[in-house]
Amino acid sequence: MVQVSSTDSEVTQAADFAAEQLSQQSNSLSAFKVEEVLSARSKVVNGKSFELKLKLSQGNLPEQIMQVAAALSSVVICVVTGPSYVICILSSLQCCER
Numbered sequence: 264m265v266q267v268s269s270t271d272s273e274v275t276q277a278a279d280f281a282a283e284q285l286s287q288q289s290n291s292l293s294a295f296k297v298e299e300v301l302s303a304r305s306k307v308v309n310g311k312s313f314e315l316k317l318k319l320s321q322g323n324l325p326e327q328i329m330q331v332a333a334a335l336s337s338v339v340i341c342v343v344t345g346p347s348y349v350i351c352i353l354s355s356l357q358c359c360e361r
Contacts, residue, residue: 293322
């Protein structure tokens with residue numbers, strides 16, 4: 264993986280998609296919103312994949328920092344919420360733990 268600009272259009276698109284998917288899976292009435300892309304890495308293998316570190320807000324809750332992996336070819340989104348806890352946003356696709 265190589266470091267890429269956090270303002271790259273594909274990076275912001277992947278970050279927004281991840282926030283949208285998190286919001287759909289959340290029990291909260293408030294949607295997740297990307298406040299900042301803290302870091303972004305990318306690689307190209309059968310499509311482009313990203314590893315993103317995001318600062319997210321959700322209503323009046325404290326901001327959260329989450330790591331997200333997104334593959335444009337298969338649209339796999341995994342959210343790492345702790346050292347070994349992974350939420351697979353699209354359950355029909357495989358996610359890998361970190």
